Amino acid sequence: MRIDIITCFPEMFSSFFSYSIVRRAINSKKININIHNLRDYTLDKHKKIDDYAYGGSPGLVMMIEPIDRCIAAIKVDNDCQEVIYMAPDGEILTQSLSNELSLKDNIIILCGHYKGVDERVRTNLVTREVSIGDYVLSGGEIPACVLIDSIVRLIPGVLSNEVSALDDSFQDGFVAPPVYTRPREYKGMQVPDVLLSGDKKKIDKWLFEQSVERTKKRRPSLI
Ligand code: ADE
Numbered sequence: 019m020r021i022d023i024i025t026c027f028p029e030m031f032s033s034f035f036s037y038s039i040v041r042r043a044i045n046s047k048k049i050n051i052n053i054h055n056l057r058d059y060t061l062d063k064h065k066k067i068d069d070y071a072y073g074g075s076p077g078l079v080m081m082i083e084p085i086d087r088c089i090a091a092i093k094v095d096n097d098c099q100e101v102i103y104m105a106p107d108g109e110i111l112t113q114s115l116s117n118e119l120s121l122k123d124n125i126i127i128l129c130g131h132y133k134g135v136d137e138r139v140r141t142n143l144v145t146r147e148v149s150i151g152d153y154v155l156s157g158g159e160i161p162a163c164v165l166i167d168s169i170v171r172l173i174p175g176v177l178s179n180e181v182s183a184l185d186d187s188f189q190d191g192f193v194a195p196p197v198y199t200r201p202r203e204y205k206g207m208q209v210p211d212v213l214l215s216g217d218k219k220k221i222d223k224w225l226f227e228q229s230v231e232r233t234k235k236r237r238p239s240l241i
Contacts, residue, residue, distance in 0.1 A: 019049050019122065019173055022092045023162060024085065025129040026056045026067055030159040040167060043176045051166075052092075056080075059088040068132055077133035085128065085139050092126055101126045101145045104158030104165070105134065108147030111165060113188035115148070119165075120172035127165065129158030193236055195228035 023031065031053055035044060043049045057065045061083065068078040089101060099122045109115065119125065128135070128144065140147065150161040170176055171183050187193040198209040212224045233240050 019120075019169075020052070020096065020124045021049060021166060022052045022054060022096070022098070022124075022126045023129065024054050024056055024088050024092075024126065025159055025162075026080075026131055027129075027157065027159055028053045028055045031163065034163045039176060040170050043170045043173065046175070048173050048176050049170055054088050054092065056084050056088060059091065060084040061087075071133060075133075079133050080130060080135040080139075082136045082138050082143075085135060086143060089126060089128075089143055096124050098124045098126050101128065101143060102165070103128045103130065103135065103140060103144040103147045104149070104161040105130065105140075105147045106149050106152070106154045108149040110152075111148055111150050111168065113168075113186070116165075116168040117172060120169045127158075127162045129162050131157040188240075191240055192229040192233045193240075195225040195232065 025031070031051075035041060035051060040049075044051060056067050060067050060081075066081075067084045068080050071077065071079045092098065100119070102119075102125060104127065128139075148161070148165060150164045155161060171186075177183050183189060185194060198213060202209050202214065210224070212220055215221065230241075
């Protein structure tokens with residue numbers, strides 16, 4: 019999968035891409051990430067990418083021209099399937115949206131800043147708008163990292179079998195059951211006997227029941 023990110027703060031991504039599953043996915047060429055600095059696409063001699071809002075509302079708005087030029091440059095060698103704008107008022111990110119996006123071969127993710135992008139970008143250049151929740155962050159970079167992380171772990175071969183994404187919370191409509199590791203007892207706190215029983219059928223049944231119980235308690239809307 020190829021992911022092109024458009025941002026005015028490219029350095030924000032470097033540590034995120036250097037660790038854990040995302041790094042492994044990049045190293046094993048399951049994903050190919052290209053970061054584009056929006057300032058490289060402005061024709062303004064001062065490298066300006068934003069300007070005051072028409073109508074006098076406070077704050078700077080990202081201009082359409084550099085964004086349009088950047089998207090056009092990416093599309094020269096890429097039949098991009100989605101141009102996703104990270105926006106607090108976009109479609110809320112869910113496991114099902116991550117599943118859907120993980121099946122794409124090419125996506126562009128546009129990160130906004132300041133007061134956001136000129137509305138004409140949203141109506142003409144973007145195919146989809148995604149929010150990571152009903153709160154406002156200073157820019158789309160952290161939401162883009164959240165989106166990429168949730169997509170990448172679903173790409174076949176990125177996670178090893180023993181940590182399959184199929185066991186993740188929400189993947190089957192339930193939250194994940196509790197997990198335990200050594201020691202069996204810590205300061206009087208015990209691992210449930212059933213997990214030590216070696217009886218696979220009994221363990222699977224218990225895990226399923228725990229999933230259902232937890233979902234009822236923590237995410238009743240899913241039931
Ligand atoms: N940009 C600012 N806040 C955001 C949010 N909650 N989700 C996506 N993009 C954003």
